[in-house]
Amino acid sequence: xxxxxxxxxxxxxxxxxxxxxxxxxxxxxxxxxxxxxxxxxxxxxxxxxxxxxxxxxxxxxxxxxxxxxxxxxxxxxxxxxxxxxxxxxxxxxxxxxxxxxxxxxxxxxxxxxxxxxxxxxxxxxxxxxxxxxxxxxxxxxxxxxxxxxxxxxxxxxxxxxxxxxxxxxxxxxxxxxxxxxxxxxxxxxxxxxxxxxxxxxxxxxxxxxxxxxxxxxxxxxxxxxxxxxxxxxxxxxxxxxxxxxxxxxxxxxxxx
Numbered sequence: 001x002x003x004x005x006x007x008x009x010x011x012x013x014x015x016x017x018x019x020x021x022x023x024x025x026x027x028x029x030x031x032x033x034x035x036x037x038x039x040x041x042x043x044x045x046x047x048x049x050x051x052x053x054x055x056x057x058x059x060x061x062x063x064x065x066x067x068x069x070x071x072x073x074x075x076x077x078x079x080x081x082x083x084x085x086x087x088x089x090x091x092x093x094x095x096x097x098x099x100x101x102x103x104x105x106x107x108x109x110x111x112x113x114x115x116x117x118x119x120x121x122x123x124x125x126x127x128x129x130x131x132x133x134x135x136x137x138x139x140x141x142x143x144x145x146x147x148x149x150x151x152x153x154x155x156x157x158x159x160x161x162x163x164x165x166x167x168x169x170x171x172x173x174x175x176x177x178x179x180x181x182x183x184x185x186x187x188x189x190x191x192x193x194x195x196x197x198x199x200x201x202x203x204x205x206x207x208x209x210x211x212x213x214x215x216x217x218x219x220x221x222x223x224x225x226x227x228x229x230x231x232x233x234x235x236x237x238x239x240x241x242x243x244x245x246x247x248x249x250x251x252x253x254x255x256x
Contacts, residue, residue, distance in 0.1 A: 009070045020126065027123075029059060038148065057093025064090060134223070139212040146208050150201050151175045157197065158189060179205020224250045 011022040033056050040049050064086045068074050077083045123130040130137060155171035158164075164187040165171055174187045178201040189198050221233040228246040238248055 005069055008066050012067065012070055024126075026063060029063075032056075033060065053093050057090055060086065060093060061090050135215040136212070139208070139215045143205075143208045143212055146204060147172070147175055147179070150179075150197075150205070154189070154197060154201075157193065162189065162194070164188065175201055175205070178202050179209060181206060222250060224248065 010016070011019050013019070036052065036056060040052075043049065068077060071077050151168060151172045154174055155165060155168050158171065159166070165174070170187060174189070176182075177184055177187075178198055181202065189195065222236050223232055224234055225232055226234075226241040226244065226246055226248065229241060229244040231241055231243045234241065234248060234250065236250075238250060240246065241248055
């Protein structure tokens with residue numbers, strides 16, 4: 001193992017304070033990248049946005065190459081959807097350096113949101129708050145990712161051909177009104193492909209929306225696998241598994 005690879009592996013996978021600080025720096029960078037993607041999707045392309053494009057693109061590229069370098073099977077990484085979403089994000093960020101008139105690629109950066117699932121994996125190990133509210137946070141993340149990815153799909157497929165979709169704001173408005181089944185009717189997607197996109201947004205969006213409502217309003221339970229039957233969810237003060245009666249030893253932080 002080369003010194004560089006060993007160093008990167010210690011930072012990405014280690015359990016030291018420095019490794020934790022490094023991973024949280026990456027978390028902050030990813031959050032800033034996602035925020036930049038969302039905000040600039042609604043702004044006209046300008047020189048300062050292009051400059052930030054390149055800076056963030058180089059950062060995403062460095063993170064991508066670092067994770068690829070420490071992978072035990074680099075070729076297998078390209079079987080993961082998150083790897084290809086990173087590739088698309090890198091291309092879309094750096095494209096203005098080489099090609100003019102590729103503004104449509106900006107919307108593909110919303111695919112970077114799919115990296116949030118790996119960010120959540122870090123929080124699962126480090127944050128008691130996240131572990132306590134994991135299902136609600138995951139449901140909200142799923143919904144946000146879906147909204148912005150579908151906004152990108154609607155915008156890319158409709159801009160220029162559908163006079164009702166003139167900006168990403170119009171695409172976001174259509175996506176939200178469709179998934180909430182509000183359906184004001186002032187924006188519609190014509191043609192067979194437009195109707196199929198609308199149906200997909202309504203079915204998947206409503207499902208994700210109700211999933212979020214379900215985990216927010218249902219009674220709180222802890223996740224702890226029963227050693228006998230494998231039941232995952234139990235009452236916080238459960239002593240025995242309600243499915244098989246096995247004695248449970250659910251860890252808690254005690255009473256305050």
